[in-house]
Amino acid sequence: MRRLIQKMKEKGSAVVVGIDPVIERFPPEILAASPRTYDRLMAFGTEVMAGVWDLVPAVKFQSAYFEACGLEGLRALGDLIRLGRDKGLFVINDVKRGDIGSTAAAYARAYLSPGADFEVDAITINPYLGDDSNEAFYRLAKENDKGIFLLVKTSNPSSGQLQDLEIQGKTLYDHVAENLKNNPYYESREDYSFIGAVVGATYPRQLKSLRRALPRSVFLIPGYGAQGGGGEDLKVAFGPDGFGALVNSSRGIIYAYEKNPAGIRQASREAVIAMNQDLNQWRMK
Amino acid sequence: MRRLIQKMKEKGSAVVVGIDPVIERFPPEILAASPRTYDRLMAFGTEVMAGVWDLVPAVKFQSAYFEACGLEGLRALGDLIRLGRDKGLFVINDVKRGDIGSTAAAYARAYLSPGADFEVDAITINPYLGDDSNEAFYRLAKENDKGIFLLVKTSNPSSGQLQDLEIQGKTLYDHVAENLKNNPYYESREDYSFIGAVVGATYPRQLKSLRRALPRSVFLIPGYGAQGGGGEDLKVAFGPDGFGALVNSSRGIIYAYEKNPAGIRQASREAVIAMNQDLNQWRMK
Numbered sequence: 001m002r003r004l005i006q007k008m009k010e011k012g013s014a015v016v017v018g019i020d021p022v023i024e025r026f027p028p029e030i031l032a033a034s035p036r037t038y039d040r041l042m043a044f045g046t047e048v049m050a051g052v053w054d055l056v057p058a059v060k061f062q063s064a065y066f067e068a069c070g071l072e073g074l075r076a077l078g079d080l081i082r083l084g085r086d087k088g089l090f091v092i093n094d095v096k097r098g099d100i101g102s103t104a105a106a107y108a109r110a111y112l113s114p115g116a117d118f119e120v121d122a123i124t125i126n127p128y129l130g131d132d133s134n135e136a137f138y139r140l141a142k143e144n145d146k147g148i149f150l151l152v153k154t155s156n157p158s159s160g161q162l163q164d165l166e167i168q169g170k171t172l173y174d175h176v177a178e179n180l181k182n183n184p185y186y187e188s189r190e191d192y193s194f195i196g197a198v199v200g201a202t203y204p205r206q207l208k209s210l211r212r213a214l215p216r217s218v219f220l221i222p223g224y225g226a227q228g229g230g231g232e233d234l235k236v237a238f239g240p241d242g243f244g245a246l247v248n249s250s251r252g253i254i255y256a257y258e259k260n261p262a263g264i265r266q267a268s269r270e271a272v273i274a275m276n277q278d279l280n281q282w283r284m285k
Numbered sequence: 286m287r288r289l290i291q292k293m294k295e296k297g298s299a300v301v302v303g304i305d306p307v308i309e310r311f312p313p314e315i316l317a318a319s320p321r322t323y324d325r326l327m328a329f330g331t332e333v334m335a336g337v338w339d340l341v342p343a344v345k346f347q348s349a350y351f352e353a354c355g356l357e358g359l360r361a362l363g364d365l366i367r368l369g370r371d372k373g374l375f376v377i378n379d380v381k382r383g384d385i386g387s388t389a390a391a392y393a394r395a396y397l398s399p400g401a402d403f404e405v406d407a408i409t410i411n412p413y414l415g416d417d418s419n420e421a422f423y424r425l426a427k428e429n430d431k432g433i434f435l436l437v438k439t440s441n442p443s444s445g446q447l448q449d450l451e452i453q454g455k456t457l458y459d460h461v462a463e464n465l466k467n468n469p470y471y472e473s474r475e476d477y478s479f480i481g482a483v484v485g486a487t488y489p490r491q492l493k494s495l496r497r498a499l500p501r502s503v504f505l506i507p508g509y510g511a512q513g514g515g516g517e518d519l520k521v522a523f524g525p526d527g528f529g530a531l532v533n534s535s536r537g538i539i540y541a542y543e544k545n546p547a548g549i550r551q552a553s554r555e556a557v558i559a560m561n562q563d564l565n566q567w568r569m570k
Contacts, residue, residue, distance in 0.1 A: 015364055020388070022390075022391075060444070062384075062388055062391075064382070064384060064388045064389070064391035064392045064395065065388070065391045067391070067392060067395035067396075067403070068391040068392070068394040068395045068401075070363070070395070070401055070402030070403065071356070071359060071360055071363060071402050074356060074359055075356055078355070078356060085527075096382070096383060096384055096410060096411075097349070097381070098379055098381060099347075099349060099437065100440065100441035100507075101441060101442075103305070103347055103349045103350070104349070106307075106347075106349035106350045106352070106353040107349045107352060109353040110349065110352035110353045110355070111352075116353075117355030117356050118352070118355065125412050126381075126383060126413050126527075127413065127447060128411050128412065128413040128431040128436060128448070129436075129439050129441055129443065129444060129449060130441065130443030130444055130445070130446030130447055130448070131443045131446055132441050132442055132443040133441065133443070151413060153416075154385065154414050155385065156385035156414055156415065156417050156418065157386075157417055158414065158415030158416045158418070159414060160415070161415030161416055161464065162412060162413060162415055162417070162457065162460065162461065163413070165457065165460060166452065167450045167451065167452050169456075172447065172450065172457065175447065175450060176447070179446065222385075231481075235483045245470055258386060
């Protein structure tokens with residue numbers, strides 16, 4: 001997280017660009033250039049990153065869209081991850097994994113081990129299995145100087161179905177946050193713990209209460225833009241220093257070219273510039 | 286699930302062999318035969334399946350152990366899945382995925398679409414994001430005649446941390462079961478719905494109450510053997526017809542050769558024969 005915050009400072013940005021590629025949606029020039037899934041994903045991802053890498057601290061790959069393309073998709077994912085890291089970006093793989101301890105440790109090795117094909121700076125994890133799952137990720141992340149974003153309150157319409165259930169006057173997501181705060185791995189000698197939290201932009205009230213509950217977590221915030229969350233709602237999430245939140249936009253950036261004839265690279269760039277401006281008015285004091 | 290139950294009848298078995306390969310643990314003859322990860326995983330998985338395919342209805346691959354081996358691991362996973370299906374086994378990929386609706390649909394395409402590199406008969410999913418995640422999986426599974434196993438009560442020591450929390454006199458896992466039962470996709474004209482549930486063998490009391498709550502779900506039951514769950518505890522899970530539970534053993538079968546000098550193939554076979562005998566005394570009336 002220290003590396004992430006350093007990059008947020010350097011770039012003057014709290015934006016993470018979400019790369020969720022759907023080949024059917026790609027522009028004709030990419031589809032015409034090659035019939036191969038790998039080539040198409042690489043062309044698309046490379047263009048997006050070329051447009052934004054000097055403007056944002058981080059990119060987030062959504063593993064599902066690459067897995068949906070099979071082995072060629074995963075080969076492209078590994079190569080795009082490396083490209084992002086080579087460009088100095090903090091790279092997150094949004095995998096939302098969770099499993100019994102020994103299996104969670106295998107997932108951790110896949111994404112947090114130096115030299116792994118899919119080595120990234122941070123991943124997202126799912127808390128449903130409890131701390132023997134979470135701690136397998138925390139342990140390897142700590143060893144390898146990596147970050148974790150634990151799902152606390154997600155941005156989707158049905159996130160409340162379980163997450164908002166009330167237990168002894170608190171919601172389930174409050175319990176998840178409390179378990180995190182009380183976990184020995186959460187302690188940090190720095191301003192922020194290496195364990196962040198996923199909290200959706202679409203639920204501003206919850207964002208506010210979770211900011212108080214987890215002052216030392218960087219929040220990874222989905223739901224800006226396409227899913228409906230706006231800049232002002234996010235003000236509280238940034239915290240007093242302005243580095244408490246990393247706000248994701250995927251479709252609003254990577255598909256900006258559908259409404260902007262400047263092409264993928266330039267359209268992504270312009271969308272990021274607008275988003276930086278929007279967010280920075282709320283995060284700067 | 287119809288296909289699964291047919292295979293359970295044919296083989297006279299409620300065992301699913303869990304293939305969770307850890308290369309460091311492989312026997313010297315496999316390590317000596319090739320230095321390549323792909324070759325080693327293929328040799329191991331092929332030997333295990335050659336030993337058990339005529340004795341069990343199903344195999345379950347734990348995706349984490351293949352992801353931990355990077356692209357070569359995933360290539361082996363795809364090829365072992367195909368080998369299992371070619372041998373007439375019902376193949377489960379234990380991926381425990383869950384995400385917002387559109388992303389969950391991409392995961393569903395990766396594992397449940399005809400012709401996908403990782404196409405299997407069923408996958409496991411995680412309920413933390415609620416029904417827009419779950420339903421994206423249910424929808425594609427129904428379309429493609431596939432199965433889903435929803436995590437309800439997992440087998441690991443810390444599963445109770447969230448799953449056992451009490452909400453209005455019921456636990457969180459009860460809520461997950463109830464949401465499943467009330468979901469329109471759960472209806473079925475056959476004895477069993479295409480949506481099963483993961484319920485750990487290590488919690489017999491919960492297994493009993495969930496059997497009552499979800500009479501039309503096949504339970505995928507981890508935790509037998511290495512994790513401590515025994516045959517008698519499982520009696521109730523099978524239900525009146527004996528087809529309500531598919532009991533997983535991974536380490537107890539695939540690493541049986543460590544205590545049995547007959548080699549991987551024969552040692553796996555003998556371990557499955559013993560497990561079939563143990564379970565069948567409880568499931569037969």
